[in-house]
Amino acid sequence: MPSNKHAVIRYRIIDRCLRNPMRRYPSKDYLRRQISEQLFGEGSEGISVSSVEKDLLAMREDAALGYNAPIRYHKVHKGYYYDDPDYSIDGMGLTEQDSQALREAAGVLTLFTDIPVFANLKEAIEKISTRFSLSDDLGDPVVDQYVQFEQPVTTRGKEWIRPLYAAIVERRPVRFLYNNVYKNETREHQLDPYLLKEVRNKWYLIGWNNKYSNFTTYALDRITSLDTLATPFQYRRDFNPDDFYKYSTGIMEGDRPEEKVVLQVNGALSRLVRINPLHHSQKVLQEGTDEVRIELEVSITEEFIRQLLGFCNNIRVEKPASLRKRLRDELQRAMELNNP
DSSP states (O other), rough: OOOHHHHHHHHHHHHHHHHHHTSSSSOOHHHHHHHHHHHOOTTOSSSOOHHHHHHHHHHOOOTTOOOOOEEEEETTTTTESSSSSTGGGGGGGOOHHHHHHHHHHHHHHHGTTTSGGGGHHHHHHHHHHHHHHHHHHHHHHHHHHOOOOOSSOOOOOOOGGEEEEEEHHHHHEEEEEETTTTTTTEEEEEEEEEEEEETEEEHHHHHHTTTTEEEEEEEGGGEEEEEEOOOOOOOOTOHHHHHTTTSSSSTTSSSSOOOOEEEEEEEEHHHHHHHSSTTOOOOOEEOOSSSEEEEEOOOOOOHHHHHHHHTGGGGEEEEHHHHHHHHHHHHHHHHHOOOO
């Protein structure tokens, strides 16, 4: 890759380092090592400290780049930081060099989308490739006028993925502040981390909570600070990532006992659930033109109940009776709340 493409990548690596809350005030040598490892592989010398100095200067003062990055040197901590904590070059849009680097990278990645290891990335790679197929300019307003790509609701919390992954691999507990939106409080939690999971563009952490003696799920976008503890934890052999969500239809309550649920589905929804099952365990017991009777083996969680409430005018719960009563009670409360 030409050196100018390397420069694009180096600037973004520096930007990530300066915004990393887990490693504040990176030194020039630290930045050099990060760039070298990410460009040329671990243990590589890669680039010199003088190259890092030139990159920092370019990000601050090069008018052609247009970053005007508020990079400062902290004399006490002997490292660099952004004077504006909200600054990122991500907010500056893409330069022509950025677009060319992305175009080349996307072209290479599309050659590997059928390899199993890339299965989870295929959709993202194809989305980038589709965008470039419509226009060479990623910021082309004409494309935005006539084509709408799905946008994630939030990107918060992704900065915790790397340190949490390291903690999982090294089996080290983590301590973090967590904002519970339901209780409207922020509290400190300690967890033995086991799994990171992405659901609908949001990331979650699943781990063993010694205080409550169970596996608990936390949304990464509600974590406000994170520390990794030194003493490793004893890994529980009863945890199986593939089985943990086997009977779940959601994310927040994965480790719950399963129950058999029988539903009578009517109208257009009966055709939809045959095409898009409510759960992988779904079995068709009986079907007609505008109705279908299905059986599911699922954990009856709050998320599952909310899903059924969204279909309540086309679904009758036959089993279990406790679920039928719960839906009836929820609908009664909704009617009372919305009475004039």
